[in-house]
Amino acid sequence: EAATPGALPADLAALLQLPARDASDARGSPPSAAGGKFKHRPRVRQEWRQLSVDMRKRVARAFWTLKTTSREEGRVKYGAHFNNYDELLMLHACAVRDPRCDQGHAGPQFMTFHRLLLLKLEMSLMAVDCGIKALPYWDMGKDAASGAYRHTSKYIFTHKYFGSFNGTGPANTVIDGLFKNWPIAEYDASKYGPGSPLASESRCAAMGWFAGSKAITCPSCCGKEDCTCPAGYVNKTYMRSHDDCTLTTARQPDDPTSPNALKLGGTYEIVFND
Structure with a gap:
């Protein structure tokens, strides 16, 4: 059996290689638990397409660091604001599965819950690379069927950004873009x-x-x-809410059996106007 990828792919590491910087622009210096260099800094969140090529690489590398670094290692290296990516994923999934009812969606708590979760993510990225000024956002309307970026070089589902809209790898895995071969963590x-x-x-x-x-x-x-799977193989449990089998992120928006068929989320076709 192939092992679940856990490190930045060599070709992606080369793609995201950053130019040398002077000491005044150090990356990853740990912030203090009390706020440190984050205190009183205004943050202006930019859309992904507004980022410079250099900043796009920095953000992507920081995401990969959150993904491939444990909480323990990350907090020693980057400080108390560091959070492992899959722990943040767990907080989101947990809100949905709360037996009392969904604690993060379908009500007034949607805004406050997601603002807090995004703040934790933003602080984590900035802890890894203090040159990142804020968490970027995705204006999905720009990529809708009639969106302004749909048929341009700024379309988000290309190798420059999020990879192909339909995964082009085995079982529709996403094998291009800044987050190609993004591993699915085993629970x-x-x-x-x-x-x-x-x-x-x-x-x-x-x-x-x-x-x-x-x-x-x-x-x-x-x-x-x-x-036929190898004799004695026991299917593993992964950090996802459906019974897929890929070791890395897959996208097949038109699959009628997928969760996306319910039109509740994911990367199905966006049909509203920009």
Whole structure:
């Protein structure tokens, strides 16, 4: 079985290589828990297409650092504001799975919950690279069927940004763009569930309300018909809310059996006007 990717791919590392900088523009100096260099700094969030090529690379590299660095290692290296990407994912998934009702959506809490989650993400990115001034946003209307960027070089679903709209790799995995071959973490209760460091911050994690979903088949048979998994193989559980089997992010918006068929989210075609 192929191992789940966990490090920045070599070709992507080369793509995101940044120019040398002087000492006044250091990256990754740890902020203090009390606020440090974040205190009183106005932040202007820009749309992804407004970022310079250099800043786009910096943000992408910081995202990859959040993804591939544990909480423990990250907080030693980058300070108390660092959060592992999959821990942030867990906080979002947990809000949905709360048995009392969805605590993050379908109500007035939507705005406050997501503002706090995005702030934690923004602080994490800035902890990794203090040259990042704010979390960028995506103006999805620009990429709608009649959007201003739809048929231009600024279209978001290209190798310059988020990769192909329909994944072009095996089983529709996304193999181009700034986040190509983005690994899907395997669920581990010691990292994300009861008894994990996250449990002290999240009641949902402490109660184990979200524990991932078991893959429908082994990675070697993912997307294949008439395929037999190795003898004794037990399907693993991954940090996703549906029973997919890819080891990395996949996009197939037109798949009628996918969660996107419900039109609740994801990358299905955007049809409203810009």
